[in-house]
Amino acid sequence: MIQPAINPPFWLLAELTYRCPLHCVFCYNPVNYANIKNELSTAEWIRVMREARALGAAQLGFSGGEPLLRDDLDELVAEARKLGFYTNLITSGVGLNEKRIASLKQAGLDHIQLSFQDSTQEMNDFLSSTKTFELKKKVAGLIKQYDYPMVMNVVLHRHNIPHVDKIIDMALALEAEYLELANTQYYGWAMKNRQQLLPTREQLVAAEATVNAYREKIGKQCKLLFVVPDYFEERPKACMNGWGSIFLDIAPDGAALPCHNARELPGLDIPNVKDHSIREIWYDSQAFNFFRGDSWMQEPCRSCSEKEKDFGGCRCQAFLLTGDPAATDPVCSKSPNHHVVKLAIGEAEKRDLEPVAQEFPLIFRTDANSKRYAG
Numbered sequence: 001m002i003q004p005a006i007n008p009p010f011w012l013l014a015e016l017t018y019r020c021p022l023h024c025v026f027c028y029n030p031v032n033y034a035n036i037k038n039e040l041s042t043a044e045w046i047r048v049m050r051e052a053r054a055l056g057a058a059q060l061g062f063s064g065g066e067p068l069l070r071d072d073l074d075e076l077v078a079e080a081r082k083l084g085f086y087t088n089l090i091t092s093g094v095g096l097n098e099k100r101i102a103s104l105k106q107a108g109l110d111h112i113q114l115s116f117q118d119s120t121q122e123m124n125d126f127l128s129s130t131k132t133f134e135l136k137k138k139v140a141g142l143i144k145q146y147d148y149p150m151v152m153n154v155v156l157h158r159h160n161i162p163h164v165d166k167i168i169d170m171a172l173a174l175e176a177e178y179l180e181l182a183n184t185q186y187y188g189w190a191m192k193n194r195q196q197l198l199p200t201r202e203q204l205v206a207a208e209a210t211v212n213a214y215r216e217k218i219g220k221q222c223k224l225l226f227v228v229p230d231y232f233e234e235r236p237k238a239c240m241n242g243w244g245s246i247f248l249d250i251a252p253d254g255a256a257l258p259c260h261n262a263r264e265l266p267g268l269d270i271p272n273v274k275d276h277s278i279r280e281i282w283y284d285s286q287a288f289n290f291f292r293g294d295s296w297m298q299e300p301c302r303s304c305s306e307k308e309k310d311f312g313g314c315r316c317q318a319f320l321l322t323g324d325p326a327a328t329d330p331v332c333s334k335s336p337n338h339h340v341v342k343l344a345i346g347e348a349e350k351r352d353l354e355p356v357a358q359e360f361p362l363i364f365r366t367d368a369n370s371k372r373y374a375g
């Protein structure tokens with residue numbers, strides 16, 4: 001049995017708000033976010049950062065929703081910098097004008113990751129249900145102007161994966177140093193839209209070949225990261241590098257989560273920073289200890305020689321696909337439930353996009369839709 005040696009958290013993700021001007025169909029925020037209110041105050045966030053840093057956390061991501069919607073972002077960045085965090089702003093770009101970026105630079109922000117939805121105005125704006133494409137391009141210019149490395153992120157799926165060459169061309173034109181082509185992971189809103197978003201294997205193979213050809217051509221001009229959707233793998237991903245291992249996510253209301261989706265899992269007593277210190281949460285809480293080590297594992301994980309590599313895969317995916325959060329992640333070919341993943345891929349192969357659009361219209365991340373799911 002693996003005895004969990006509990007190392008301190010390395011990554012602190014501060015999800016400052018679930019409010020967002022975009023309505024992305026693949027958003028990983030909880031589908032019932034509209035019911036989650038009472039954002040932490042500035043003072044509460046500062047306490048969270050101090051306590052996490054004192055435990056040893058070194059990387060800090062400000063995300064959301066759209067973190068720029070918080071008026072105190074600059075103050076939080078300045079405090080984080082003072083504490084010695086390496087700070088990363090994960091943003092749609094909406095709200096990042098010249099005054100704001102100058103102020104964030106002044107506060108000591110280290111890094112900005114800017115998301116696009118596609119390479120054309122039409123698709124970018126359709127997939128986010130906003131008119132933001134031109135604005136994002138302007139923000140990309142500001143990021144360069146203020147001497148930040150340009151890290152561009154595009155979530156890939158059935159609708160935009162055939163344009164991967166155009167997306168890379170766009171990143172090169174905007175002088176991005178890094179382009180993260182992250183295939184959709186099926187949680188939250190993406191799971192609601194899986195029928196519409198899951199690519200075919202043929203699309204995936206073609207996209208990977210395109211990315212490899214660009215890598216040859218452009219060398220070090222822009223680093224291309226291509227994250228394959230785990231549905232198409234034979235082994236699961238080591239989600240969060242293991243539960244309660246390095247990643248500490250604080251949701252807008254102060255819920256402390258071992259991963260973005262943990263509040264969806266049954267049986268967890270989710271702690272809140274309003275009631276507990278970060279030290280208590282990380283080391284002692286039921287939720288953070290629940291899937292540490294291997295005593296929770298079922299077969300085939302428990303006796304698997306690879307369990308120290310992938311930790312049994314993703315608990316949230318196991319729950320979404322089997323109803324049991326302790327099951328082997330069905331992405332694994334050794335899982336007795338692997339057929340559910342094969343079935344989803346098989347259905348994606350059979351579908352033409354147009355009829356699916358009629359049968360399963362895309363569900364956008366809107367407050368109205370969220371309230372429907374919240375019940």
Ligand code: FES
Pocket residue numbers: 239240259260261262313314315316317
């Ligand atoms: Fe929750 Fe993988 S997203 S464990």
